[in-house]
Amino acid sequence: MAEGDDQEQKTEQPTQRRLEEARKRGQIPNSREVGNFLILFVLALTISGFMPGMGRDALHLLTPFLEHPDQMAVDQRGLGLLLSQVMTKAASILVMPLLAAVIAVLAAAFAQNGFLVSLEPVIPKFEKISLMRGLSRMFSMRSLVEFGKGVFKLVIVGGVAYMAVLPGLPHIRRLVDDSMIGILLFLSKLAVKLMIGVCVAMFFIALVDLIYQRISYTRSLRMSKQELKEEYKQQEGDPHVKGRLRQLRMERARKRMMSNVPQADVVITNPTHFAVALKYDGQKMSAPKVVAKAVDFMALTMRKIAEEHQVTIVENPPLARALHDAVEVDEEIPVQHYKAVAEVISYVYRLKGRVPPQMQKRAAL
Known part of the structure; x- marks a missing residue:
């Protein structure tokens, strides 16, 4: 109750100093949906660009399992060699998409808040270890919003994915009669359609979430009139600040x-x-x-x-x-x-x- 009353008193927009202090603490607006979209988008571009080579490598990897499973050695030495070959080949196929995903994660963080290194968020604080505080966070309005956002995202992305796959359902039933190359070609086209549809849906979800996170972040840093007065007094009383202000005016x-x-x-x-x-x-x-x-x-x-x-x-x-x-x-x-x-x-x-x-x-x- 006291926390709610305190929030009601904080009606003023945060000052530049408060924003800078929050940034130093690692408290920044961050939309995970922007990161998810960038990862998906970069993966889609990477897979589309490298799809012919990846498809060829995947075909070579799967052919022995599908066409000549009876010729595989099943002893300990043979299985070890087979496992090593499969892992090496799979790694070579997935290295570019995984590298692109890592770059996308870094790009998403940099695009939203620039370069920032702060260890404060990962420093353990014993005052945060509280059952009541954990329960209050679990059933807070923010948690409800995040839950609703997750359900909404699941419905939207699932619906878009279903609409992308729906036209190809009749062909999926006939895949058992198709060749390996035909199956891979169909699945690659279906994957491209699916990625495009999901990317478009994720773009709008990320845009809405980014706006929400910015508004929520600003609201969380709002100040009361008393806090504004105290900060003003601190700045005016600091000779370094006064000197800097005088220099800027000059x-x-x-x-x-x-x-x-x-x-x-x-x-x-x-x-x-x-x-x-x-x-x-x-x-x-x-x-x-x-x-x-x-x-x-x-x-x-x-x-x-x-x-x-x-x-x-x-x-x-x-x-x-x-x-x-x-x-x-x-x-x-x-x-x-x-x-x-x-x-x-x-x-x-x-x-x-x-x-x-x-x-x-x-x-x-």
């Missing part, structure tokens, strides 16, 4: 600022220690605006971006330093710098064959 701000450089009209430099990018639109702005600024290495980066996008670069150390110290990004330049900036803007516009009249008025002031 990186995002720098990237956003550098993306403004290609739209600038001019970049004023120190030339190496300071760089300030200005943009001016006489229709929308009362004065030029600083769209980006940087020092040292980032200033060199601004120069490179400006050169790549053919933004005019003007070396004016006093003005670059003054604008960098006095004006923040996305702010218009102050009145005391109108004249100096007007000269730079006018120079840039003359290079481009146009002169901003409003800046000329401000410069005259």
Whole structure:
């Protein structure tokens, strides 16, 4: 009862931190039906591709038993030799399908959750050894869902298999009069039809189960509002987390600022220690605006971006330093710098064959 009430309080979606911690513990969403489908699908492809050779080898293996059973040695040495030959031949026939099945199992696990190695799920925990807990898991809703899913899968796959085999039933009754090669050809065609039908059914079962497992996994990791508050406090109180968050914010701000450089009209430099990018639109702005600024290495980066996008670069150390110290990004330049900036803007516009009249008025002031 208490566990049910606790689950009812957990209404919030799990945070990224909770998901990462669950992954470290080996607690990941995993659909066994996806693995079953991939194994069946890869086996079907492998068997279809190698069927002529496998059929020929199987025919050679079975022929002595069916056509000349009276010629087999039945003493101890003969039976041992026969058993060795049969096992060797059977292994050579089955090696490719078995190898494909192993690859399919690994591919299914990797496709669902990526590469993950965690020993925690296999470490024995004594608190899990509980009769009551075992009984509760046995009769839990999840167990009922798994049982229902198993019955549903059995009905669907069985029905598809029956529909695939049904058209060949009359021929099956006549197999006793057919040759060995004819029997193998018929069985191979029937096996291909059966595999195709079962693969299609298993694909849809795996798709539904994958969606269910993802939803069930997310629900199992839901958090209460109190847990969210506690996690937030832990993260905010951790200096490493705060430092990392601050670093991420600064990186995002720098990237956003550098993306403004290609739209600038001019970049004023120190030339190496300071760089300030200005943009001016006489229709929308009362004065030029600083769209980006940087020092040292980032200033060199601004120069490179400006050169790549053919933004005019003007070396004016006093003005670059003054604008960098006095004006923040996305702010218009102050009145005391109108004249100096007007000269730079006018120079840039003359290079481009146009002169901003409003800046000329401000410069005259």
